[in-house]
Amino acid sequence: MLLSGYTREIFRPECNPSFTSLHCIAHLREDVSEALPYLNAVLGGTQYFVDPPAVMFHHQGKIIRVGAREIAINALKDEEEADRILEWMKNEINQAWKDREGITPCYAGRAKPKLLEILRLLPRTNCGKCGRPTCMAFAALVVEGGRGQEHCPELIEENRLKLSDYLGRFVFD
Template identity: 55%
Template sequence: MKDEAEARKILEWLKREINAAWEDRERIVPSFRGAPRPQLIEILKLLPKTNCRQCGEPTCMVFAARLAEGAKGAEACPPLDSDQRSGIDNYLSRFSSSRSDLID
């Protein structure tokens, strides 16, 4: 998190989600399937695969792992053009809600 204000916004969002789930607990049907996860190979296919280290990671594979876990964004890879960044962002958006959804 960037700062305490962001942490507070996320905490407030989390409280609202928990309270809403509690209020709807009688109508919620549990799911025992795990959520889909981004595939490292699919992310790697979208990267330049030059291992240039401009992103601060030793290889593009490590950078792909950081993207998959949400620790970095596509903008951290300088060799990517805007279309390539958009492609990575579109792929990753299928696996989680955007961060702005959490803090709005």
């Protein structure tokens, strides 16, 4: 076992104390930096950082950042949710480390669609029928997986198919 435990802090964001969600930082007892490329390979991190080593995940609407000596999680509803996610991450770190001989380490984040490639296929009329004020704002949601080609009523069929094909190359949470 690589990671034996942690201590955690739960807090509300200082930038906006009226937020109802909580944040959590777990201070790890051990340095898990050597396990991060294996964890990234297993869970498919959205971003990987080499120096200092860290991997970022999007999981059930939360952003989870695992560094050498800490795990940070945002948008938590309560302390119990923080504990569940921390235990899950601890188990995933330990399992990835245990199985490392059979895992090809990954030092890159998961590829994301390019905003300009999406925008190029949109009608660029800024009609607002998708619920967004501009095609650029709509494209930004598509990049994050929050919208798809079916949410643009003005998209011509040829571009709808091209956008569907393009987005099919990516994995969204």
